[in-house]
Amino acid sequence: MSVVAQSLIWGVRRRTIVSDVSFKVVRGETLGLIGPNGSGKSSLLRLLAGLKRPISGRVEINGQDIAQVPRKALSRQVAFVQQSAATDTNVTVADVVRLGRTPHRSALAGWSDGDEAAVAHALDRVDMASRKRQSWQTLSGGERQRVHIARALAQAPQVLFLDEPTNHLDIHHQIEILRMVRDLDLTSIIALHDLNLAAMFCDRIVVLEAGAVRACGTPDAVLTQETLHDVFRVKAHIVPTPEAHRPHIRFSPE
Numbered sequence: 179m180s181v182v183a184q185s186l187i188w189g190v191r192r193r194t195i196v197s198d199v200s201f202k203v204v205r206g207e208t209l210g211l212i213g214p215n216g217s218g219k220s221s222l223l224r225l226l227a228g229l230k231r232p233i234s235g236r237v238e239i240n241g242q243d244i245a246q247v248p249r250k251a252l253s254r255q256v257a258f259v260q261q262s263a264a265t266d267t268n269v270t271v272a273d274v275v276r277l278g279r280t281p282h283r284s285a286l287a288g289w290s291d292g293d294e295a296a297v298a299h300a301l302d303r304v305d306m307a308s309r310k311r312q313s314w315q316t317l318s319g320g321e322r323q324r325v326h327i328a329r330a331l332a333q334a335p336q337v338l339f340l341d342e343p344t345n346h347l348d349i350h351h352q353i354e355i356l357r358m359v360r361d362l363d364l365t366s367i368i369a370l371h372d373l374n375l376a377a378m379f380c381d382r383i384v385v386l387e388a389g390a391v392r393a394c395g396t397p398d399a400v401l402t403q404e405t406l407h408d409v410f411r412v413k414a415h416i417v418p419t420p421e422a423h424r425p426h427i428r429f430s431p432e
């Protein structure tokens with residue numbers, strides 16, 4: 179499914195937090211959202227996922243204005259992995275992932291084999307199948323993050339929004355999760371702080387600065403010395419890699 183942001187504006191009181199943001203993500207694409215702390219990445223993701231209403235502008239998913247789509251129908255299409263999603267503590271890992279099936283169930287239908295298979299598959303994808311009976315409360319931060327991703331996968335969305343999904347993850351699981359998201363047959367938009375991971379796994383990157391789009395394009399077009407200096411206030415060398423459009427950034431300590 180395609181996602182289109184059209185002149186999105188959002189803010190609180192007199193402060194504009196998302197400032198006239200427009201871009202298009204095509205079906206199957208993995209878009210990275212990068213920017214300094216407070217640049218508006220989470221706010222923009224929430225607008226795109228329909229969790230916040232813009233002051234003006236609109237979001238279209240597959241050509242449909244999401245403001246016109248009923249919430250349950252939207253949650254069959256769109257899943258959102260939040261930065262620090264709260265979860266009731268007195269539940270098992272499998273219970274948390276089962277919640278992902280909610281949009282697909284009617285009040286009358288019981289829990290089906292299909293639901294159970296979706297949960298098992300999602301747990302498998304994030305390498306947590308062996309922990310399904312473990313209490314949520316006893317998981318490490320990285321394991322919780324992987325279970326939240328499994329919940330989103332169990333939702334069987336066509337568009338996946340992830341806010342800093344690699345927070346808390348060790349390097350193996352950072353790479354595994356981003357590789358899995360890239361290879362899923364769906365459209366994904368991921369807020370990331372690690373610019374090298376964004377370069378490795380995103381087809382295109384949007385750079386946000388003070389709520390506005392500063393640059394948008396392939397990793398090599400966007401991750402330039404100038405942008406890194408101006409937006410992130412760091413000195414860096416951009417090292418080409420054998421993979422087209424996917425540079426490696428070497429940060430300079432000075």
Ligand SMILES: Nc1ncnc2c1ncn2[C@@H]1O[C@H](COP(=O)(O)OP(=O)(O)OP(=O)(O)O)[C@@H](O)[C@H]1O
Pocket residue numbers: 190195213214215216217218219220221222
């Ligand atoms: N509901 C709100 N009320 C007031 N200010 C808000 C609200 N939501 C977001 N902000 C402010 O808007 C700015 C952007 O926040 P947001 O969380 O979108 O940034 P971010 O780019 O995701 O940041 P980070 O990289 O630190 O996670 C921040 O300065 C934040 O304090």
